[in-house]
Amino acid sequence: MSASGSIKVTIGDVSFDNPVFLASGPAGYGEEYADFVDLQRLGGIVTKTVTYEPKAGNPGTRLQETRGGLLNSVGLENVGAGVFFGEKLPGLLDNGIRPIVSLAAEDWDGYRRLLDAAAGAGEIDIVELNLSCPNVDRGGMAVGTDPRMISRYVGHAKDILSGTAVIAKLTPNVQDIGRLALAAEEAGADAITAINTIVGMDIDIHAKRPVFKRIRAGLSGPAIFPVALEAVWRIVNTVDIPVIGVGGIDSVDDALKFFMAGAAAVQVGTAIFYDSRLPEKIITELEKNGIPASINRGGA
Amino acid sequence: MGACLQTVPVSFRAEDRYDQSLGRLFLPGSMIDRGVEGDRLAGIEKGLFSAEVAGNEKLSPACRLIRFARPEGFPDAKPGHFVSVRVNSFSVPLLRRPYSIMDLTETELLLLVKVVGPGSRLLAEAAVGDRMDIAGVLGGTVFPSPAGEDAVFVGGGTGLAPMIFAARTWKREGNTGNSYLIHGAATSEELLGTFCESDFTKVFRSTMDGSEGYDGDAVSYLQSLLNDDTISGSKLYSCGPAGMVKALELKVSTRFDSHYTSLEAVMACGVGACRGCTVPLREEDGRKLRAVCSDGTVFDASQIAWEDWE
Numbered sequence: 086m087s088a089s090g091s092i093k094v095t096i097g098d099v100s101f102d103n104p105v106f107l108a109s110g111p112a113g114y115g116e117e118y119a120d121f122v123d124l125q126r127l128g129g130i131v132t133k134t135v136t137y138e139p140k141a142g143n144p145g146t147r148l149q150e151t152r153g154g155l156l157n158s159v160g161l162e163n164v165g166a167g168v169f170f171g172e173k174l175p176g177l178l179d180n181g182i183r184p185i186v187s188l189a190a191e192d193w194d195g196y197r198r199l200l201d202a203a204a205g206a207g208e209i210d211i212v213e214l215n216l217s218c219p220n221v222d223r224g225g226m227a228v229g230t231d232p233r234m235i236s237r238y239v240g241h242a243k244d245i246l247s248g249t250a251v252i253a254k255l256t257p258n259v260q261d262i263g264r265l266a267l268a269a270e271e272a273g274a275d276a277i278t279a280i281n282t283i284v285g286m287d288i289d290i291h292a293k294r295p296v297f298k299r300i301r302a303g304l305s306g307p308a309i310f311p312v313a314l315e316a317v318w319r320i321v322n323t324v325d326i327p328v329i330g331v332g333g334i335d336s337v338d339d340a341l342k343f344f345m346a347g348a349a350a351v352q353v354g355t356a357i358f359y360d361s362r363l364p365e366k367i368i369t370e371l372e373k374n375g376i377p378a379s380i381n382r383g384g385a
Numbered sequence: 386m387g388a389c390l391q392t393v394p395v396s397f398r399a400e401d402r403y404d405q406s407l408g409r410l411f412l413p414g415s416m417i418d419r420g421v422e423g424d425r426l427a428g429i430e431k432g433l434f435s436a437e438v439a440g441n442e443k444l445s446p447a448c449r450l451i452r453f454a455r456p457e458g459f460p461d462a463k464p465g466h467f468v469s470v471r472v473n474s475f476s477v478p479l480l481r482r483p484y485s486i487m488d489l490t491e492t493e494l495l496l497l498v499k500v501v502g503p504g505s506r507l508l509a510e511a512a513v514g515d516r517m518d519i520a521g522v523l524g525g526t527v528f529p530s531p532a533g534e535d536a537v538f539v540g541g542g543t544g545l546a547p548m549i550f551a552a553r554t555w556k557r558e559g560n561t562g563n564s565y566l567i568h569g570a571a572t573s574e575e576l577l578g579t580f581c582e583s584d585f586t587k588v589f590r591s592t593m594d595g596s597e598g599y600d601g602d603a604v605s606y607l608q609s610l611l612n613d614d615t616i617s618g619s620k621l622y623s624c625g626p627a628g629m630v631k632a633l634e635l636k637v638s639t640r641f642d643s644h645y646t647s648l649e650a651v652m653a654c655g656v657g658a659c660r661g662c663t664v665p666l667r668e669e670d671g672r673k674l675r676a677v678c679s680d681g682t683v684f685d686a687s688q689i690a691w692e693d694w695e
Contacts, residue, residue: 113658117679120431121520121656133658141674144693148651148661150479155653162660162674307476335476358653359471359481361433361520 092371094350096327097250097275099211101128105367108331108354109134109187114173121361129183131352134215136189137199139165145298149287154308155355156285158297160220161189166199170206178208189215191223200245210249214242217256217281219303229256232268239272254278262316263323270324278329279316283309306355307335314346321347321381340367347381430460438515446574449509453494462489464528464551465647465683468521469655472507481520483652487546488553497546523655526683528622528645530555535563535618539603539633541625542570545577547647551622552584565616569603572596604632611640627695634686644686650677665690
C-alpha cells in the first residue's frame with residue numbers, strides 16, 4: 086500500500102479505518118483505558134472475553150513478571166453475557182468505539198447459549214472466538230488444541246451469527262498451529278488471530294511452591310514476539326483468509342514485522358500496560374508510510 | 386510500596402460498590418460509564434504525565450525519597466491514591482511500578498522507594514533532571530478522615546508513605562485529633578529516620594531484628610502501647626505487608642472503631658482493566674474478588690477475607 090493510500094482493512098464484510106486493534110484481555114472492556122488511549126482512533130478493540138455466565142476468575146496470584154514477559158492466570162474473569170451485551174457493548178458503541186467481541190465457552194451448552202445471546206444483541210458485526218485460553222479447565226485451550234473441535238465451534242458460530250464475521254483466535258501450544266488455522270478456515274472462519282499466550286510457570290523459591298494455584302499460566306509480552314511472528318508466517322502460508330498478528334508487540338517496528346510476515350492487521354496487548362499510546366504510534370506510522378507489503382513467499 | 390496493583394470491578398454501577406463511605410471520587414472508566422452516577426464524575430481524572438525528578442534523598446540505607454516536579458495539569462490526590470511509574474523507556478523491567486503517593490503539593494509529587502528489584506532500583510537511582518512517565522492519579526478509594534478523633538497509623542516498611550500523606554493532608558485540612566505513628570521495619574537499614582516526626586503527634590519505631598527501636602513487629606508494639614495506655618485512638622489506618630495488616634485486623638482492630646488499610650499488590654494496568662490484582666472481600670451477597678487498584682486501594686479491613694489473602 087502506498088504512503089498516500091488508505092490503511093483501511095476488511096475482515097469478512099467488516100471494514101475498519103485502520104488495522105491496529107487492542108488485544109483481548111489487558112485492556113478490559115476498553116473503558117478503563119479511556120483516560121490513557123484515544124479509543125476512537127483505534128481500528129477496534131477486542132473486548133475482554135465474555136462467557137455466558139459471569140466468571141469470578143482464578144484465586145490466588147494472577148500476575149508474575151518475567152524477563153521481558155508477563156505470566157497471567159486471570160482465568161477469564163468477566164461480567165457475563167447479560168451485563169456485557171446489556172451495558173458494556175452499548176457503552177462502547179455509543180462512544181464511537183469499534184468493538185470486536187471476544188467469546189469463550191466452558192462447554193457446548195454454554196457456548197450455544199452465548200451465541201444465542203450474541204445473536205440477540207443485534208449490534209455485533211464481528212466476533213473473535215477465544216479457543217485458546219490456557220487458564221481455564223474447560224473450554225479455552227482444551228477445545229482449541231483439537232482441529233475437530235475448532236471446526237465444530239467455528240461452524241456453529243457461522244450458523245448462528247449470520248452476517249457476522251467470525252475470527253478464530255488460536256493457541257501456539259500445539260505442534261502445528263497451521264493445522265488449527267486450516268480447520269478454522271474450512272469451517273468458515275473469516276480470519277485467524279494468532280497467537281494467544283504461551284503456557285509457562287514460575288516457582289516461589291521461598292515458599293517452595295508454584296507461584297500460581299493452577300501451576301501453569303499464560304506468558305505474554307515481548308518475550309513471545311518471535312514465536313508469534315513465526316506462527317503468523319506459518320498460518321499465512323497455510324490459509325487464504327486474513328491473519329491478525331498478536332503477541333508481544335513492543336514497538337512500532339514489531340507491528341511492521343507482522344505486516345511483512347503477511348498479517349492483515351495487528352493487536353497490541355501487554356504493551357498497553359507500560360506504553361499505552363503504542364497503538365496510536367503504530368497508526369501514525371501506517372498513516373505516514375503505509376502498510377508494509379508482505380515479504381512472505383512461503384518457506385514454512 | 387504503599388499501593389498496589391490494579392483490577393477491574395465486575396460492574397461499574399455505584400450500587401455494586403462495596404462501601405460508599407470510603408470517599409470514592411470516581412469510577413474506573415468513567416468516560417463511558419452509563420451507570421447511575423452518570424458521566425465522568427467530578428474530581429479525580431487519570432492521565433499520563435512526563436515528570437522530572439527534582440530530588441533524590443537517602444532516608445535510610447535501603448530507602449530513598451524521590452521528589453518529582455508536579456507536572457502541568459497533574460490531578461489532585463487524596464490519601465490512599467497512587468501513581469504508576471514507568472522507570473525507563475525500554476521493556477526491562479516490563480511493567481510500570483505502583484507507588485503510594487507520600488505527598489502531593491502544588492509543586493511536588495513525593496514517593497518513598499525501597500530497592501526490592503530492578504524497577505525500584507532504577508527509580509532509586511534516578512538523577513535530578515531525569516524524566517519518567519507517570520500514570521496518575523490512580524485508585525478508586527481513599528482513607529476516610531478521622532474527623533477530629535485520635536488516630537493510630539501503622540506503616541510497615543514503605544507502607545509508611547500513605548500514612549504520611551494522610552497525616553499531612555488532614556493536618557492541612559485543620560484536623561485537630563492526635564495522630565500516632567507506629568513504623569515497623571525488618572532491620573534498622575530499612576527503618577526510616579526522623580523525617581516525618583513533625584507530621585505526627587508522636588512516632589514509635591520497631592525493628593523485627595531489634596537493631597533499632599522496639600524489638601519486634603509493629604503489631605506487637607502497638608499492642609503494648611495500647612496496653613500501657615501510652616497511646617489511644619478510635620481510628621486505625623494501615624499500609625504494609627499483608628501479614629502485618631492481617632495481624633492488625635485479627636489482633637488489634639477490636640480496640641478501634643474502624644480499621645482502613647491500603648493494600649499492596651502486584652499490578653499490571655492500574656486502572657481495573659486486566660483483573661490481575663484481585664483481593665477477596667466478604668460482601669453482603671457473598672464473596673467477591675475486587676480489584677485492589679480500582680476498587681481500592683483502601684478497604685475496610687474487616688471485609689477482607691484474610692483466610693484467602695496472602
